Amino acid sequence: MFKPPEFKQLIAETQNTSxxxxxxxLTAARPTIHDLAALISxxxxxxxxxMARRSTEITLARFGRTTQLYAPIxxxxxxxxxxxxxxxxxxxxxxxxxxxxxxAEKEAMILHNRGFQHILLVSGExxxxxxxxxxxxxxxxxxxxxxxxxxEIQPMSEEHYHRLFLAGxxxxxxxxxxxxxxxxxxxxxxxxxxxxxxxxxxxARGAKAxxxxxxxxxxxxxxxxxxxxxxxxxxxxWLRKEFWQTAFxxxxxxxRPAAGEFEPLHIVSEKNLSQLIFALRIFDQDVGLLxxxxxxxxxxxxxxxxxxxxxxxxxxxxxxxxxxxxxDGEQFSVGDHRSLEEVSTMIxxxxxxxxxKDWDKEFQVKSL
Amino acid sequence: xxxxxxxxxxxxxxxxxxxxxxxxxxxxxxxASDCQMVTVALRRVDLTNPEDxxxxxxAKREYTFLPNTSxxxxxxxxxxxxxxxxxxxxxxxxxxxxxxxxxxxxxxxxETLKATETLVKDGFIVLPYMNAxxxxxxxxxxxxxxxxxxxxxxxxxxxxVLTDSMIEIIIDQAxxxxxxxxxxxxxxxxxxxxxxxxxxxxxxxxxxxxxxPVAMARAFAQAVEAGRTAYVAGMGQRNKQASASSPEKGxxxxxxxxxx
Numbered sequence: 255m256f257k258p259p260e261f262k263q264l265i266a267e268t269q270n271t272s273x274x275x276x277x278x279x280l281t282a283a284r285p286t287i288h289d290l291a292a293l294i295s296x297x298x299x300x301x302x303x304x305m306a307r308r309s310t311e312i313t314l315a316r317f318g319r320t321t322q323l324y325a326p327i328x329x330x331x332x333x334x335x336x337x338x339x340x341x342x343x344x345x346x347x348x349x350x351x352x353x354x355x356x357x358a359e360k361e362a363m364i365l366h367n368r369g370f371q372h373i374l375l376v377s378g379e380x381x382x383x384x385x386x387x388x389x390x391x392x393x394x395x396x397x398x399x400x401x402x403x404x405x406e407i408q409p410m411s412e413e414h415y416h417r418l419f420l421a422g423x424x425x426x427x428x429x430x431x432x433x434x435x436x437x438x439x440x441x442x443x444x445x446x447x448x449x450x451x452x453x454x455x456x457x458a459r460g461a462k463a464x465x466x467x468x469x470x471x472x473x474x475x476x477x478x479x480x481x482x483x484x485x486x487x488x489x490x491x492w493l494r495k496e497f498w499q500t501a502f503x504x505x506x507x508x509x510r511p512a513a514g515e516f517e518p519l520h521i522v523s524e525k526n527l528s529q530l531i532f533a534l535r536i537f538d539q540d541v542g543l544l545x546x547x548x549x550x551x552x553x554x555x556x557x558x559x560x561x562x563x564x565x566x567x568x569x570x571x572x573x574x575x576x577x578x579x580x581x582d583g584e585q586f587s588v589g590d591h592r593s594l595e596e597v598s599t600m601i602x603x604x605x606x607x608x609x610x611k612d613w614d615k616e617f618q619v620k621s622l
Numbered sequence: 623x624x625x626x627x628x629x630x631x632x633x634x635x636x637x638x639x640x641x642x643x644x645x646x647x648x649x650x651x652x653x654a655s656d657c658q659m660v661t662v663a664l665r666r667v668d669l670t671n672p673e674d675x676x677x678x679x680x681a682k683r684e685y686t687f688l689p690n691t692s693x694x695x696x697x698x699x700x701x702x703x704x705x706x707x708x709x710x711x712x713x714x715x716x717x718x719x720x721x722x723x724x725x726x727x728x729x730x731x732x733e734t735l736k737a738t739e740t741l742v743k744d745g746f747i748v749l750p751y752m753n754a755x756x757x758x759x760x761x762x763x764x765x766x767x768x769x770x771x772x773x774x775x776x777x778x779x780x781x782x783v784l785t786d787s788m789i790e791i792i793i794d795q796a797x798x799x800x801x802x803x804x805x806x807x808x809x810x811x812x813x814x815x816x817x818x819x820x821x822x823x824x825x826x827x828x829x830x831x832x833x834x835p836v837a838m839a840r841a842f843a844q845a846v847e848a849g850r851t852a853y854v855a856g857m858g859q860r861n862k863q864a865s866a867s868s869p870e871k872g873x874x875x876x877x878x879x880x881x882x
Contacts, residue, residue: 278856284794289855306876493795498760524882556880 255455256492261434264481267476271295285537290487293533293598294480296496302529304522308530309561312539322564323594324372324404324444325365327351327525329392329574332585334380337431339476339509339516342378342583344445351573351581352383358392362399364576367596368568371401371611374427374579376571376585379408379447386414390421397422402613404467408446409456422618426460427469429452429505431605434477437519441476451511457489461497466617467498469544474527475509475518483530487537494538503542503564504534510548510586524553528560547588551600554590558604567597624821626799627688627715627747627768632685634816635846636688636801637839638826640666645679647835652685655839660685661717661824663692664703665741669710688749691718696730697737704741705824716741717740717771718750727777734767742766752804754785759792759800770796771824773804780807781814793819808844809838816849817857 258264263563270472271292279289280301292298293305306530330352341348353361358375365373373390377384396403404425405418415426432438437451442448460468470489472482486504493502511520531543545554545562547569554565570576572584581587592600598608624631642648652660660680668674668705669689672681680687689707694700700720708714718741719732725820734750735758741748747768752758771790775781782787782805783789792799799821806812807828815823825842832838 284790286856303876303878306878310876495795498795525878528878528881552880553882556878560876 256458256489258433258454258485259489261436261477261485262483264433264452264484264617265290265478268295268478268484269482273282273300279536280304287484287487287491287537290533290537291312291484292451292537293381294530296480296481298332298533298561300371300427300527302525302532304562305470305529305532305536306391309535310559312535313559313561313563316539317563318607319559319605320609321558321562321565321601322372322430322609323370323611324564325368325370325566325594325595326374326376326406326569326571327358327361327365327584328376328571329358329407330377330380330383331444331573331585332383333445334382335378335445335446335447336443338441339473339518347462347494352377353573354453355388355391355395357499357574357577359395361576362396363394365568366399369598369610372404372610373400373402373405374406374566377403377407378585379445381408386410386417389423393418393421397615397618401611401615404469406469409453412459412463415465419464421619422615424465424466424613424618425469425503426457426468426504427471427505428456428460429469429471429473430454430489431473432476433472433482433489434512436495437477438499444470451601457493458496461500462495464500466613467542468497469503469542471505471507471544473507473509474522474530477520477524479520479522479530486534489536490534501540501542503544505544506530507546510589513563519520520583527576528557531557531561547590550589551592554597555563555600555604558601559606565597567592568594582594624747624799631658631686633659633843633846634822634850635812636661636803636822636824637829639663639676639680640826642759642835643830645675645702648676648830649679651829651835651839652680654833654836654842655829656729657843658684658686659688659822661688661690661826664689664707665693687713688713688715688717689713690719690751692719692721694720695722696720697733697740700737701740704737704746705744708746714746716746718746718748718857729753729773731755734758735761738762738767739765741871749801754788754790755790756788758795758797761847763798767798769799769801769821771801771803774802774811775805777804779805779829781805782807782811782839783818785812785817789815789820790818809841812842813845813849813852816846817852819853822846837857 279292320377402424406427411440444581457468543562544564546566582609601608634798635657637657691700691703720730749769751771774783801822802815802820803824810818812823829838
């Protein structure tokens with residue numbers, strides 16, 4: 255199983271680097287985890303423009319002038335976990351809702367009609383509302399209408415992931431939130447999510463179950479972001495070695511205002527976030543890097559082509575929000591409010607192709 | 623230290639035993655190389671005969687003895703030879719070679735994968751000789767190969783590591799040790815493979831047909847060690863453009879004016 259180094263050691267690794275380490279990392283043909291540490295470090299900050307340049311070159315070479323687009327569908331905001339930073343936390347007095355299969359299909363068809371082919375099904379973590387049968391039923395209902403369907407729900411067993419894979423789910427995203435074990439305990443007060451190790455082993459279970467793509471990521475704002483970034487590098491490296499047939503993505507959610515009034519414990523600036531994205535791109539040329547609508551339009555426009563490869567667009571983070579135009583019970587408020595059409599126009603204006611379809615339902619066996 | 627199937631090796635140079643002018647020269651060359659792993663073609667020795675020239679020479683020192691199936695044309699033949707070798711020698715170590723084309727002696731990927739899977743199940747420690755194909759390396763690893771042995775160039779050609787871009791990928795991806803085998807014709811080739819991050823190299827012809835095989839064995843030992851040390855030390859990148867040893871900052875940058 256994947257055993258990340260102690261968080262203290264990760265912090266130390268990002269501190270014991272010099273500008274010559276950064277310069278070497280910038281030109282390394284096959285960057286190592288130590289190069290990643292240098293690029294993420296304080297010493298790396300002074301090289302942000304050079305890192306951006308290198309990251310841009312690599313991204314262009316590996317992904318071309320394209321950006322993939324997707325949208326999330328929030329199925330349910332019921333949650334049995336108490337996590338101090340999350341709008342869905344069981345303690346929060348928000349309007350709870352779990353879509354029926356028909357309602358979920360309606361929401362999906364709204365996105366379909368807007369032109370989306372890749373969707374991400376998201377829910378709070380409450381098995382009484384969202385379990386494997388429920389997800390399976392939705393996947394079977396939607397599989398012929400979309401090119402790819404990802405999920406970001408509670409961690410599941412390998413067996414359940416495999417069932418969902420057979421039902422048409424292509425990818426699993428599960429974010430560790432923080433690789434700082436001590437902080438993890440402090441912010442995950444109760445519920446299944448408070449088990450650090452079970453969550454840490456989830457990406458491997460998804461990959462083992464046959465998922466085409468697995469997404470990992472830290473929630474930026476909980477602990478030292480440089481160490482989180484390095485932990486992601488270690489995790490990615492391990493996953494790649496163990497599951498060479500799986501594609502991997504990394505997301506970088508920065509904490510946004512949410513119900514519960516939780517303030518980020520560590521401020522992560524746009525410069526910090528960019529340094530992290532550039533560093534990971536240089537470290538891993540092929541990993542998919544996601545930037546969601548948590549970030550503002552100005553930032554997303556500026557970062558286009560510099561490292562990220564996939565954007566969400568026109569997102570609403572409340573269950574049923576696309577049909578009702580109501581954001582009550584949302585997980586967080588978004589920073590980029592533009593529609594798919596507006597984001598696509600921006601991407602085209604910058605000389606890039608907004609890609610809505612980059613997979614096909616026919617890849618997956620229909621065996622249920 | 624290099625570790626294969628639980629056994630540790632302080633030397634990262636493996637030697638082949640073919641083409642030497644005498645077993646005496648072979649023994650001296652092996653001695654001079656400090657190597658700890660020696661491969662022997664089953665077709666060349668009589669494992670049941672303690673008086674066998676090569677075997678009795680090798681028995682005088684402690685080597686990990688790595689029988690190879692050189693000459694096998696398909697999985698069936700290789701598997702049969704492997705079992706005979708284990709019964710006669712008592713070792714489960716095996717360098718699997720399946721080479722249906724006697725001219726080029728290039729390894730057959732399909733039969734090699736089949737044989738590896740079977741032999742691993744039969745309890746062998748299998749080190750398959752293979753073309754420098756990264757996907758094949760991963761598949762061999764998946765069925766239980768203890769190491770993979772991609773070729774640098776066709777065996778016996780002394781052309782060096784012509785497959786370097788593929789070997790680089792194999793090294794980056796593999797969980798098991800990567801031993802570059804075949805085609806290494808000069809100490810500089812061995813050093814190059816080691817600088818790339820190969821875990822070990824196997825050399826035969828370049829030593830056995832050298833003017834002075836014993837001196838050449840020593841040269842290879844030094845090259846392998848130098849290459850390994852350089853790899854661990856972290857090598858600088860090769861650049862097409864000149865760059866100052868004390869570069870000024872600010873060149874080659876991107877516009878980040880949009881950042882908050």
